[in-house]
Amino acid sequence: MRTTTFKDCNILRLLVFVILPLCAIVYGASHPSGYYAGLINLAGIYIILVASLNLVNGFSGMFSMGHAAFMAIGAYISAFFTLTPAQKMASTPGLPEWLINANLPFVVALIIGGACAVVVALIIGYPVLRFKGHYLSIVTLGLIVIVRAVLDNEGEYTNGARGITGLPPKSNTVVIFIIMAIVLYFLFRLIRSQYGRGLIAMRDDDVAAQTLGINLASKKLSAFCISAFITGMAGGLFGHMQSVISGKFYYFDLSFRVVQTSIIGGMFSLSGAVPGGIIMAYLPEVLAPLETGVKLFGHQLPEMYGASNLIMAIILILIIIFRRQGLMGEHEFIVESMFSKDTYTSLFKKEEYLNIGRAFRDLFTGKWRKSKKALPEDIDNTPPVV
Amino acid sequence: MSVLLEASELNMHFKGLKAVNNFNAQIEKGSICGLIGTNGAGKTTVINMLSGVLVPTSGKIIFDGKNITGVRPDKIAKMGITRTYQNLRLFKKMTVLENVIIGAQMHDKLDPLGIVGNTIPHKRREAELKDKSMEMLKVMGIEKYADHISGSLPYGSQRKLEIARVLAADPKLLLLDEPAAGMNPQESAELTEIIRGIRDRYGLTILLIEHDMKVVMGLCEYIYCMAFGEIISEGLPEAVRNDPKVIEAYLGRGAVHAEN
Numbered sequence: 029m030r031t032t033t034f035k036d037c038n039i040l041r042l043l044v045f046v047i048l049p050l051c052a053i054v055y056g057a058s059h060p061s062g063y064y065a066g067l068i069n070l071a072g073i074y075i076i077l078v079a080s081l082n083l084v085n086g087f088s089g090m091f092s093m094g095h096a097a098f099m100a101i102g103a104y105i106s107a108f109f110t111l112t113p114a115q116k117m118a119s120t121p122g123l124p125e126w127l128i129n130a131n132l133p134f135v136v137a138l139i140i141g142g143a144c145a146v147v148v149a150l151i152i153g154y155p156v157l158r159f160k161g162h163y164l165s166i167v168t169l170g171l172i173v174i175v176r177a178v179l180d181n182e183g184e185y186t187n188g189a190r191g192i193t194g195l196p197p198k199s200n201t202v203v204i205f206i207i208m209a210i211v212l213y214f215l216f217r218l219i220r221s222q223y224g225r226g227l228i229a230m231r232d233d234d235v236a237a238q239t240l241g242i243n244l245a246s247k248k249l250s251a252f253c254i255s256a257f258i259t260g261m262a263g264g265l266f267g268h269m270q271s272v273i274s275g276k277f278y279y280f281d282l283s284f285r286v287v288q289t290s291i292i293g294g295m296f297s298l299s300g301a302v303p304g305g306i307i308m309a310y311l312p313e314v315l316a317p318l319e320t321g322v323k324l325f326g327h328q329l330p331e332m333y334g335a336s337n338l339i340m341a342i343i344l345i346l347i348i349i350f351r352r353q354g355l356m357g358e359h360e361f362i363v364e365s366m367f368s369k370d371t372y373t374s375l376f377k378k379e380e381y382l383n384i385g386r387a388f389r390d391l392f393t394g395k396w397r398k399s400k401k402a403l404p405e406d407i408d409n410t411p412p413v414v
Numbered sequence: 415m416s417v418l419l420e421a422s423e424l425n426m427h428f429k430g431l432k433a434v435n436n437f438n439a440q441i442e443k444g445s446i447c448g449l450i451g452t453n454g455a456g457k458t459t460v461i462n463m464l465s466g467v468l469v470p471t472s473g474k475i476i477f478d479g480k481n482i483t484g485v486r487p488d489k490i491a492k493m494g495i496t497r498t499y500q501n502l503r504l505f506k507k508m509t510v511l512e513n514v515i516i517g518a519q520m521h522d523k524l525d526p527l528g529i530v531g532n533t534i535p536h537k538r539r540e541a542e543l544k545d546k547s548m549e550m551l552k553v554m555g556i557e558k559y560a561d562h563i564s565g566s567l568p569y570g571s572q573r574k575l576e577i578a579r580v581l582a583a584d585p586k587l588l589l590l591d592e593p594a595a596g597m598n599p600q601e602s603a604e605l606t607e608i609i610r611g612i613r614d615r616y617g618l619t620i621l622l623i624e625h626d627m628k629v630v631m632g633l634c635e636y637i638y639c640m641a642f643g644e645i646i647s648e649g650l651p652e653a654v655r656n657d658p659k660v661i662e663a664y665l666g667r668g669a670v671h672a673e674n
Contacts, residue, residue: 214530221529221536222519222543229505229516236503239465240583241491241520358507 032386038374039384041365046372056201065201066269067309072204073266074305076211078290079298080258085287086295087219088251089231090157094168095286097175098145098256099263100278104179104186106141106264107195107273110134119192122184134198138207138264145260146253157248160234164252172283179275191274199268207265209366211258215298216363218254227251288340292347294354299362303355311343312336418443418619419464419495419587424473426459433459435643437473441587446613446620448634448651450627452663455640457623458500461589464621465497466490478586491520494586498576498593500623506565510556510575513564514547517582547582553612554578555604570597574605581612590622594629606632631655639663 034040056068077095084092108116108123109132116128132140148171156167180189218224229237230247238244267273285308293304315336322329347354356362365371374380417440424437434456441447449457462468464475466487475483482490496517505513528536551557554574559567564575573593580588593609594602606629613620624630630637630651637654639647641663647654654660 217529217532221540222515222522223524223529225508225512225516225519228508232505232507233503235467236499236505237516238487239467239491239497240517240579241488242516243486243488 031390071309076262078301094171096283097171098259102141102260102263103267106137109137119187141264142257142260149256199265294356297356300356420476448637451640456643496580496585497589500591517579520583550578
């Protein structure tokens with residue numbers, strides 16, 4: 029008999045991965061200007077970003093380091109459609125007249141921002157992605173620099189290094205998490221379909237994938253564009269959350285932070301975005317007091333500027349040494365339980381309640397049973413950990 | 415019988431190295447052809463050219479009446495030439511079943527609406543793919559491993575999995591690169607039966623590279639023998655086996671005299 033683990037309990041999955049997050053979202057939505065609402069929103073945006081980055085870095089085996097550039101494009105373009113004409117006249121007078129007068133609903137502006145990111149992704153992806161190897165990483169790094177240079181120097185259109193201020197604070201918790209749910213669902217369906225299988229095949233062995241009818245160039249380009257679109261939207265959300273956008277916010281710092289998040293959570297799993305995003309949103313806040321000097325066990329610690337970055341770096345190194353596949357590895361149970369019917373129907377099944385009891389029992393007796401005798405049929409029937 | 419694949423005057427030169435020189439072959443529909451030769455004779459290069467992985471320096475490949483010289487590998491695969499690899503190229507992190515599904519889905523058109531909406535036709539198609547892949551695993555006799563990670567399989571089964579994977583793609587011509595390498599005599603005898611079985615069952619044409627002469631002589635109806643990039647002998651198995659040039663290539667000049 030197989031031991032029951034907590035992972036088999038759909039009710040627990042419902043509690044941890046659906047109801048608990050919903051409570052956080054409801055809290056964030058009802059205290060829109062609170063400190064925690066800001067953190068919850070940031071976590072949501074990180075989750076969107078990392079999920080879209082994982083599609084490129086984890087599932088299709090390319091490695092993009094320049095997703096901040098797509099965020100910047102998404103943020104600026106969407107801002108052009110949500111600012112009032114008076115604001116645009118003041119900060120970006122170089123825009124054509126129709127754009128100055130344009131005012132669109134927030135979600136439409138986000139989608140246009142994403143679409144512009146796709147155009148840029150196509151332009152740089154088309155020549156680069158037909159080669160093998162790490163060309164894409166280098167080119168995307170260059171893209172960040174290019175985008176920054178354009179934003180800082182085209183003052184007519186972007187207000188230069190001063191950036192654009194006064195974006196309407198439209199990305200509230202509800203919008204962010206609805207978009208997050210849609211993005212996660214879309215990506216989840218994508219990787220579980222023939223398209224996603226093709227991507228993973230391409231990552232594992234591109235030559236074999238090619239001789240099995242997979243067109244590498246179009247597969248890479250399409251995955252890159254899908255990722256750029258989502259990242260562009262997330263950039264718009266990020267801009268409207270901070271209500272200030274400027275080239276310096278979308279530079280190496282942010283780009284590497286997203287890559288770091290993706291590595292900590294697990295590149296090869298969409299679910300990795302969830303713990304990764306939450307950790308990256310909260311940990312800097314927890315560590316922030318260190319920088320200004322904190323009283324710990326009665327001792328006044330000195331001011332240590334940069335201490336939180338140092339600690340984040342150490343965490344990243346430890347993860348790479350001890351759990352290279354990231355926290356989630358290749359497991360998909362977080363996203364799976366969010367979108368599986370079984371999770372929601374479990375409340376009405378007696379069997380599911382019994383499962384919790386079994387899981388507790390096996391937690392205490394499992395070790396003993398394993399050591400007693402490993403039945404041969406146990407070995408045969410249990411599929412290896414996926 | 416009609417000719418399925420015709421290669422004429424194929425050359426593959428890597429700078430000064432003539433890996434394959436003036437390769438001519440005609441493969442008849444429904445036959446099992448063997449390609450043998452010493453190490454470094456250029457056998458795998460031929461398969462690489464036929465499957466589109468390498469573009470020949472010169473020459474022409476006609477498959478099923480169409481010129482496929484220089485066509486992209488994925489297009490060639492969709493036309494019906496699939497291949498296996500000498501050094502195994504499995505998708506190691508996927509399960510065995512998923513590996514085969516990759517082959518089975520080859521001819522499918524992308525269905526964005528079905529993917530996103532998880533529609534009923536999409537679900538039905540996924541189920542079909544799964545059934546077909548299970549069938550292929552059964553044909554190769556490795557269905558019990560369906561849920562295992564493919565990299566964890568025993569070597570012989572990995573070879574069989576590779577064949578199952580390409581078989582699921584409904585090929586017309588199967589190129590097998592050393593299918594019996596690393597198998598013990600019993601396994602390779604089994605494989606011989608399986609290969610003949612799938613040829614009869616699915617009406618395939620097979621070109622195989624193999625060093626195990628028991629497999630080659632047991633299976634092939636026509637044999638090409640290569641040495642140093644050129645075909646040195648071709649014909650029925652018996653004739654090739656007794657050809658002094660072949661014996662010389664394998665065993666050296668002395669061996670021919672020793673036999674006499």
